[in-house]
Amino acid sequence: MxxxxxxxxxxxxxxxxxxxxxxxxxxxxxxxxxxxxxxxxxxEFIREAIRKEAEKDVFGYTFRSQSFNESIVNWLLKRHAWSVESQHISFTPGVVPGLALLVNAFTSPGDKIIIQPPVYHPFFASILDHGRQLVSNALKFENNRYTMDFSLLKSQIDQRTKMIVISNPHNPVGRVWSKEELLELSEICLKNDILMVSDEIHSDLIFRPHQHCPLATVSEAASQQCITLMAPSKTFNLAGLSSSFLIIENEKLLHRYNEILEAYHLSLGNIFGNVALETAYNEGxxxxxxxxxxxxxxxxxxxxxxxxxxxxxxxxxxxxxxxxxxxxxxxxxxxxxxxxxxxxxxxxxxxxxxxxxxxxxxxxxxxxxxxxxxxxxxxxxxxxxxxxxxxxx
Ligand SMILES: Cc1ncc(COP(=O)(O)O)c(C=O)c1O
The missing domain is CATH 3.90.1150.10 (Aspartate Aminotransferase, domain 1)
Structure with missing residues (x-):
């Protein structure tokens, strides 16, 4: 215990x-x-793995081995019944930096990006700090429960609307979005060619009988128009170690994201963060x-x-x-x-x-x-x- x-x-x-x-x-x-x-x-098993890594004689440039990706693949299958392929995993030091990279990779200044407040505050900055327009598709609050407002969402979409960023599950209101809700959301986005970005950093922290549903799994079409951000940082208390990842099943989107990650020279990450992620998912x-x-x-x-x-x-x-x-x-x-x-x-x-x-x-x-x-x-x-x-x- x-x-x-x-x-x-x-x-x-x-x-x-x-x-x-x-x-x-x-x-x-x-x-x-x-x-x-x-x-x-x-x-302790993560602290021990970090201590072992710290015993190395040299901390030079180090790439992530195949076992890093395998630990993610196994974790997603075990915990979320999500079968992802190792080559669809990419890296980001943090989920918020990853979001900023996505905004820059897939939208242009002046484009509209939708969020669903009340929501994690850096979503606002990730859009506004990069000169994009923020569209507020506020959640509905009825009978002490929050839901997505799909009719408001539909009424707000126009030619410049390029992306939606959701928090799944939702910080701060604690909703674990159901498959039905996510399917409805994805259908609207697919119809209007809106790229879906799903921040699933809290997805391991779900209370039964609720179950996490990754947005990308609701349909084959959704998987091709959705980018998922995840990390072990909330789950295992590793926020200071800067090791997070993305799942991008659409090859074209993956290629574009990797280009921008390289353009900012962010792809190597931190050796201790990488060891911590792998150990957390293998043993946690x-x-x-x-x-x-x-x-x-x-x-x-x-x-x-x-x-x-x-x-x-x-x-x-x-x-x-x-x-x-x-x-x-x-x-x-x-x-x-x-x-x-x-x-x-x-x-x-x-x-x-x-x-x-x-x-x-x-x-x-x-x-x-x-x-x-x-x-x-x-x-x-x-x-x-x-x-x-x-x-x-
Ligand atoms: C929804 C959400 N996304 C992202 C983050 C932070 O991500 P990171 O520290 O990896 O940038 C948090 C932290 O509270 C969060 O609640």
Missing amino acids: YNFDQHINRENTNSVKYDLRAKLFKKEDVIPMWVADMDFQTP EAWLEQLLTYLKNNIEWVRQFLVEEMPQVKLVEPEGTYLLWLDFSALNYSDQALNHFIIHQAGLGLNQGKGFGKEGSGFMRMNIACSLSVVKKAMHQLKDAIGQKKEAS
Whole structure:
């Protein structure tokens, strides 16, 4: 059994999550439950593989061997019943850099690219920073559940619309898109010649009975017009190691992507990241199963606590990811006042909902990939703060 209760001190390690608190929250002792990495120890079998690699005498230019791709092929087959061919795998140091490369490879300045807010904030920048037009196909929110708005999507498409970027599963709202939803989306995109980019970085973090469906698998035609971005970084806590990958089954698209990867000289990657990815996928299943059980338990604890102790705050039921999307609108705060309250009264460092687009107004995103004792402490601090607010009003 792996121990997910163990406390790992991440302070003074240049950790974004911990050591940027003073700068970002103006309060250095908030409980950090924001940026998407986990407080759990990266599994020992991966740390051991990195240590072994570190014993080499030379760290010169190194290419990825065939076994790197094989570890991905086997993982995708085992975990997602997706049979991909080794030659359809390409590389990117990170998923967000990969997205920026795709925007540059397959669209031109002024082209329109669709996203579905509230959504992972770098999607906005990956489009706007490269001079493309952003089209917001906001998700629908009904009965505390998010769905894709297909009629809005159809009404927004025109000649300049070239690409859609989806988060599958969706950060921050926690939806695991169903095959039916993805099929409907793909049919609209196929009809209108829109390239589909599916960011599936959270796809290993799915709570049963939900199941990840890679967008590229919904039909043969979709597989030829879809590019998938994936990584072991969220799953195994490896975000600092910069090793991610793409699946591109259309040979022409693959060739074009590889050209741009070479043009920026990004294809070699980092030897430690490459060793970590391979080891994670070859040896990580048992660890991942235990992680999922632990995360699910944290979520269940939060859900029950909210219902019993803090019904004003509503949880949007997460089907995947360790990021909780919490609806604070019943507290009737402006976004600025809510943020101030969360930091200074509750002592928590969360992501503001509106950082994911204006549709996130009134929400906060909470990362519960930490020990249950920290989750409990955070929720009690929140409850006390809300209690004090009530007394004062
Ligand atoms: C949907 C999504 N894509 C990409 C990333 C980050 O990818 P990378 O660190 O590989 O650039 C995150 C991190 O939170 C994410 O949630």
